[in-house]
Amino acid sequence: MLLLNLVFLCQLALSPSVAAPYQGTHPGLNAPHTGSSPRSSRNKLLLISFDGFRWDYDRDVDTPYLDKMGRDGVRAAYVTPPYLTITSPSHFTLLTGRYIENHGVIHNVWFNTTTQEKKQYYMTQFVDSYWDNGSLPIWITAQRQGLKAGSLHFPGTAATYKGERVKVSQVEPRFYEHNNETDWRINVDKVIGQWFYEEDLDFVSLYFGEPDSTGHKYGPDSPERREMVRQVDRTVGYIRDTAQRHSLSDRLNIIITADHGMTTVLQNNSVDKITLSKIPGFDFRDIEFQLLDYGPTGMLLPKEGMLEKVYQVLRRGHPHLHVYKKEDMPGRLHYSNHPRLLPLILIADQGYVLNGFFPVQTNKGEHGYDNQVMDMKPFFRAVGPDFQKNLAVGPFETVNVYPLMCHLLGLTPEVNDGSLEVTRQMLITNKDLGSNDNRDVQWELLIGLSAVAGFLAVVFVVTTAYTMLNRRKQRPDSITEDLNGEAYENSTF
């Protein structure tokens, strides 16, 4: 009798209404998923980047919504972006989990050293071959594995990867005001109300161009930057409210981070500016192609036979300028081994910028410095059903965000430079059962349940009558096998 009860309990546990609680109540217009696996037990994921949000920007401003998000979820002390600490390269690391020398999006500027052509940030968005250099962003991997992905304004959104684009997307117009709070809300409504709720997307990346622009223009210590952080904070509140209004809070994980920080440019008259044309012995006629006047870093392609001369001249050129032959770049920067990198790489110390012919740079704030510089570190917050509550964790590198996102979405990740082990502590323990593979939490629990049931049944059988000898071996064991077999089948989609 007890045996039969156990069998009945296991079957009950396996029924669709228990295994996939969201399917019946889902408010979306479209069918949640194709396929037969209980996929809707997997939660949705929203990745948000606030460009240039430094790790400590919430320390001199009241940020009630970011604080609440911290209490409701996980906050890291800070995160370490990849070098070069600029927008397109660092965002592509978030999307691929690869260091910049491995994903190939080495700069915001696309260039051709033969034709001397350069494309600035916005125009590079449409150069497929620039982004599609061997690493697949998570949208494409998600789509290939049966999920629905979207992206709004995130760097890399417009490009095609191995013939495939992120299916749901919005790319900003050419001259877009990145600071309009009304627009921000319209975009949040679109992502949450339309894409997640109505169209039932599984993953969306959402980008805001602030507080980067304000940090550049007024400096990170300015009242304008603090005001922009208040706007970011209100928006975080609006995002969470909007998710709540659509009853998505308990099945939407939200990660908020950034691509880099910001530091104050030293600008008074006693600061010895770095201007290459002023360095004794340096001659632009020795240079075939240059990428300068772009914050604190630069790259040079010297003319044939001139590399050693240019290198030696620049080495002694300025106490706050560091020049490396590409192959001698410090290994920890992972910015050496890619054909797009030019033979000489120049890095200025914190607070300095690198000028070519004249000092043309007027920004009060800059980024692009060594990723060890504390002012280059972004913030990181996460909240949602799979994250611990009110947990503060130590710093980690942003290459690790990708394997975390793949785990949350149940995706088999592409080759990457991160590790789930770094962020595993942030997750609620149930999710940990799944380790790196694709299994659903629900199924993991069921397997555990069936094992316990099987064990109890065996104990029962062994300790009761001989007369049950014929039946005792088959029933419990076969149940366990069935459960495992089914769980395994459902994990491959």
Ligand SMILES: *[C@@H]1O[C@H](CO)[C@@H](O)[C@H](O)[C@H]1NC(C)=O
């Ligand atoms: C640069 O331009 C040259 C000449 O037009 C062309 O042969 C080469 O393929 C281009 N390289 C890249 C990376 O676009």
Ligand SMILES: *[C@@H]1O[C@H](CO)[C@@H](O)[C@H](O)[C@H]1NC(C)=O
């Ligand atoms: C990446 O780009 C470089 C230079 O532009 C090119 O030589 C290389 O073949 C590309 N690799 C892949 C996998 O697309």
Ligand SMILES: *[C@@H]1O[C@H](CO)[C@@H](O)[C@H](O)[C@H]1NC(C)=O
């Ligand atoms: C901000 O965006 C809204 C909605 O797109 C628009 O109506 C408004 O004119 C914009 N405000 C500014 C100052 O550009």
Ligand SMILES: *[C@@H]1O[C@H](CO)[C@@H](O)[C@H](O)[C@H]1NC(C)=O
């Ligand atoms: C100028 O900047 C330097 C370097 O940060 C600083 O030591 C000095 O006090 C500043 N001088 C003035 C007049 O602000």
Ligand SMILES: [Zn+2]
């Ligand atoms: Zn940026």
